[in-house]
Amino acid sequence: MVEADLQDPATPEHLISSAWDAGDLRALVLAHCESVDSSVLTTTVESWDRHYAVNVRANWLLIQHFARIADENPDNIKSVVALTSDHTAHNLPYGSSKGALDRLVIAAGVELGERGFRCNLINPGPIDTGWMPAGLPEQLREETPAGRLGTPQDTANLISFLLSPRGQWINAQLLKSDGGFGA
Secondary structure, eight states: OOOOOTTSTTHHHHHHHHHHHHSOOOEEEEOOOOOOOOOTTTOOHHHHHHHHIIIIIHHHHHHHHHHHHSOOOTTSOEEEEEEOOOOOTTOHHHHHHHHHHHHHHHHHHHHHGGGTEEEEEEEOOSBOSSOSOTTHHHHHHHHOTTSSOBOHHHHHHHHHHHHSGGGTTOOSOEEEOSTTTTO
């Protein structure tokens, strides 16, 4: 474990170098985020900047450093999987920064694909991790055709597939794994 502040632009290089030194680095799973509810009228410049520093810039620098130290052999698959969201209203800096993350990861998949990189995003929809206020889980279950909230294991299963040889043909995609919530 490495404690790190993702607002610091030096942190991503330190994290990738630490992982590289620990062994054979072949994948990044980008599951971190900054998320503070605010709207068009209540978001501060400091909050906006913090969201973009953590949710966009840190991910760009993590991918960039990984690509710089990884081999260029296209037969050696290197994977990037990032978790994203469709959230927009009343969580403006989070939602807009996740939109930027989407474009960043898709661009990385295209630009680094010939070097063996497979870069994808997963939008897991509502996942029951215990963060939801009372009443919201029931409401989201009713809005989900699968009739339940997602679990962390549901997302982990898709990540495992994307990181496996079976998932190597999937690149530069935003995959929804939300039980039909977004349909």
